[in-house]
Amino acid sequence: MIYLAYGSNLHIGQMQFRCRTAEVLGTSTLHGYRLVFNGVATIEPDPDSSVPVLLWDIKPADEIPLDRYEGYPQLYRRETVQVELNGKTVDAMVYIMNSKGIHFDKENLDTAEPSCSMMFSFLSAIAQDESRSISENVRWGYRERFKRGEYNLGNNRILGYDCVDGKLVPNQDADAVRMIFQMYIEGKSIEEIRRLLTDYGIRTKKGQPLAHNNIMYILQNETYMGDKLLQKQPPKNFLTKKPDERVPYESNYLENDHEAIVDRKTWDTVQEIIRQKKAVTAAVGRIGGRPHFLYGKLYCGECGEPMTRRTLNGPKGIKHKVWTCRGRYEGRKGNGCKLRTIKEDLLLQTIEESIGCEVNAENAAQIQRVVITEDDIAVETS
Numbered sequence: 025m026i027y028l029a030y031g032s033n034l035h036i037g038q039m040q041f042r043c044r045t046a047e048v049l050g051t052s053t054l055h056g057y058r059l060v061f062n063g064v065a066t067i068e069p070d071p072d073s074s075v076p077v078l079l080w081d082i083k084p085a086d087e088i089p090l091d092r093y094e095g096y097p098q099l100y101r102r103e104t105v106q107v108e109l110n111g112k113t114v115d116a117m118v119y120i121m122n123s124k125g126i127h128f129d130k131e132n133l134d135t136a137e138p139s140c141s142m143m144f145s146f147l148s149a150i151a152q153d154e155s156r157s158i159s160e161n162v163r164w165g166y167r168e169r170f171k172r173g174e175y176n177l178g179n180n181r182i183l184g185y186d187c188v189d190g191k192l193v194p195n196q197d198a199d200a201v202r203m204i205f206q207m208y209i210e211g212k213s214i215e216e217i218r219r220l221l222t223d224y225g226i227r228t229k230k231g232q233p234l235a236h237n238n239i240m241y242i243l244q245n246e247t248y249m250g251d252k253l254l255q256k257q258p259p260k261n262f263l264t265k266k267p268d269e270r271v272p273y274e275s276n277y278l279e280n281d282h283e284a285i286v287d288r289k290t291w292d293t294v295q296e297i298i299r300q301k302k303a304v305t306a307a308v309g310r311i312g313g314r315p316h317f318l319y320g321k322l323y324c325g326e327c328g329e330p331m332t333r334r335t336l337n338g339p340k341g342i343k344h345k346v347w348t349c350r351g352r353y354e355g356r357k358g359n360g361c362k363l364r365t366i367k368e369d370l371l372l373q374t375i376e377e378s379i380g381c382e383v384n385a386e387n388a389a390q391i392q393r394v395v396i397t398e399d400d401i402a403v404e405t406s
């Protein structure tokens with residue numbers, strides 16, 4: 025049977041994990057439908073749209089895990105659609121959700137050709153949504169409580185404040201917070217501040233010494249100047265691990281919500297210093313160059329050592345980028361690993377075939393690990 029996949033089943037590795045005997049037939053475009061979203065992805069008729077799809081040949085044994093994965097027949101029903109495959113029109117089975125969904129932004133989807141970036145945007149939206157089922161409920165919880173005037177959730181973890189009858193009230197740790205802001209303005213590094221605080225015996229609400237990111241969080245937390253921001257940031261995009269501004273979310277900013285620990289001028293000064301430091305770091309990073317996006321992800325499957333990137337000088341001065349097992353190239357310290365050196369071109373090509381898309385610095389976050397042996401390159405994705 026031909027099975028038409030969109031959304032998360034575009035992911036070849038995951039699909040093959042679920043359906044061991046399924047085989048890829050090729051990519052195609054389903055015309056007259058658009059991809060929509062209702063907690064999970066589905067498609068619905070739309071004469072002006074099309075959806076990039078992947079066609080699979082599935083065996084009867086594959087249908088059971090697939091039905092289970094798709095939630096057939098409760099969540100999804102099966103339908104038959106016509107689609108073009110290698111110049112012929114064929115019937116394909118597709119799962120369609122039983123209720124209506126939320127639409128993707130039009131500009132993200134109205135493209136006739138299934139492209140890499142589109143598939144990535146689908147995958148990202150879908151993966152994000154799988155985690156959303158939990159966090160979204162939590163967010164709605166905040167939102168509802170906020171509307172009822174109750175917003176004590178999470179506040180009892182803010183250093184320097186206690187939550188009393190739903191209001192934030194400075195406590196004995198407020199001086200420590202003032203000290204952190206003051207030291208930062210005086211030019212002390214986060215590490216220096218961290219050491220001083222530890223010496224003073226200042227702990228987090230959980231009783232642990234403050235870590236670097238705790239201090240950065242405090243320095244950028246608007247709570248300390250008396251404001252309250254609920255729904256701080258949109259859900260994170262699973263590829264970039266950054267908040268996805270395209271995802272709708274509610275932001276409720278309350279000024280002078282509670283007693284401030286630092287004044288606004290102090291808070292603003294600190295934000296300006298942080299901004300300048302970030303700008304400097306970014307500039308230095310560009311001059312110095314960044315490590316290759318596959319660094320730390322490639323491992324030798326023969327001996328387990330990480331792979332390192334090297335430049336080989338070929339004939340006529342042509343340089344090749346290659347990856348080689350670290351165990352092999354450390355001379356006497358090496359473990360004598362015999363894994364052959366692999367050309368970067370070939371490596372990238374194999375990874376791209378495996379994940380079904382181009383790989384680059386922007387989307388490399390999805391690649392967890394690549395294990396290279398003499399006869400195989402195994403790509404593990406998130």
Ligand SMILES: [Zn+2]
Binds near residue numbers: 326
């Ligand atoms: Zn090795």
